[in-house]
Amino acid sequence: RKEVEQDPGPFNVPEGATVAFNCTYSNSASQSFFWYRQDCRKEPKLLMSVYSSGNEDGRFTAQLNRASQYISLLIRDSKLSDSATYLCVVNPSSGGYNKLIFGAGTRLAVHP
């Protein structure tokens, strides 16, 4: 079983749609969680951290369910510019060791 699993997609949605991505992780001791965004032929960029209580940043909402080892990202009112690959990222260790495990990514294509 992979340490971080995501639905690869692609998700093809019209502008204005709401879309949700899911991710599961295998290490129950994981402490830190992130969503990164990667555009075609570009570097991964941090989209948002994921906190235990859930958090929102504009049109983006991230949720964490530790019991189910499940992370989600919700995008409301999709824009053409949201088209990218979304990477679920988990840090399986605590303390100072910042080793990140990246999921394979979920591809999103927003069309007019």
Add this chain to the structure above:
Amino acid sequence: DAGVIQSPRHEVTEMGQEVTLRCKPISGHNSLFWYRQTMMRGLELLIYFNNNVPIDDSGMPEDRFSAKMPNASFSTLKIQPSEPRDSAVYFCASSYDGEVHQPQHFGDGTRLSIL
């Protein structure tokens, strides 16, 4: 503020040649990471430095790969001799790590093609 700076952006060379990739982390960051990304395997961590010391090199594929961090502002990843299967995008990332994990910031990457 300057981000993570990598060079070269692109490298095309023949198999058997030595390849050296360079990285300058964000000033003040104490952790540096080298990743490799391919379509087949996704993003893989090759090696992780903390305070210039290699902490985890378990991702380095084989002895042909080596990495150094002589000071807090510079790191190299070397492949010698290079092989076609080394073709990939190589990313360097840095972060500040203390009691709380901080997100990693990536450079633009080096697109490596071994012919």
